[in-house]
Amino acid sequence: MAVLKRLFIVLGLVTVPLLLGLLFTYDVLKIEWISFMEIQPSFNAQEDPLPLPPRSIPVQGAAYVPELGAPVNPLVADEASLARGKEQYEINCQICHGANADGKGPFAVYLRTRPPVSLLEGNALTGSDGAMFLTITNGIEGAMPSLKENLPEPNMRWDIVNYIRSLQGK
Numbered sequence: 001m002a003v004l005k006r007l008f009i010v011l012g013l014v015t016v017p018l019l020l021g022l023l024f025t026y027d028v029l030k031i032e033w034i035s036f037m038e039i040q041p042s043f044n045a046q047e048d049p050l051p052l053p054p055r056s057i058p059v060q061g062a063a064y065v066p067e068l069g070a071p072v073n074p075l076v077a078d079e080a081s082l083a084r085g086k087e088q089y090e091i092n093c094q095i096c097h098g099a100n101a102d103g104k105g106p107f108a109v110y111l112r113t114r115p116p117v118s119l120l121e122g123n124a125l126t127g128s129d130g131a132m133f134l135t136i137t138n139g140i141e142g143a144m145p146s147l148k149e150n151l152p153e154p155n156m157r158w159d160i161v162n163y164i165r166s167l168q169g170k
């Protein structure tokens with residue numbers, strides 16, 4: 001009998017705190033804990049990314065330093081660069097600018113107010129590599145999206161510039 005009694009006491013000591021704990025776990029008894037999650041500097045869906053902290057330096061080197069003019073193409077247009085450029089062009093640009101860069105991509109018909117232009121003539125032909133790089137990086141307000149997030153490595157954009165030059169026959 002004494003053994004049974006001890007067993008009940010031990011069981012009670014274990015289960016009572018457990019049940020009490022479960023009451024809180026399942027919010028039967030609710031306590032409003034102080035939480036700091038809502039006052040952190042997070043940003044909401046659809047909000048622009050937070051600006052970079054002042055004086056921070058991008059790890060791949062500055063893509064564009066204001067006042068230094070358009071950047072200079074650091075990549076040689078060898079076969080490997082053209083192959084990478086073609087692949088990325090087909091993913092990111094072809095839908096608007098067309099497979100041979102004539103501005104007649106499948107999505108172009110839906111962009112009526114400012115349709116994509118041919119990259120075989122005009123600014124794209126006469127402008128510098130750096131100017132085209134900046135257009136890809138920053139997009140064109142109200143017409144073309146900025147593609148720097150799709151092409152995070154600057155060299156991905158230079159590969160595309162090289163590929164477009166090859167389409168232009170340069």
Ligand code: HEC
Nearest residue numbers: 092093096114115116117122123124132135136143144147
């Ligand atoms: C959503 C469609 C769209 C996509 C995707 C797009 N563009 Fe454009 N792009 C445009 C439009 C529209 C214009 C013309 C803007 C205007 O009216 O001046 C343009 C203009 C340009 C120009 C300037 C041409 C000039 O003569 O001034 C360049 C260079 C260019 N795009 C390159 C690219 C490259 C490279 C890519 C892929 C990395 C790309 N675009 C992806 C829509 C697009």
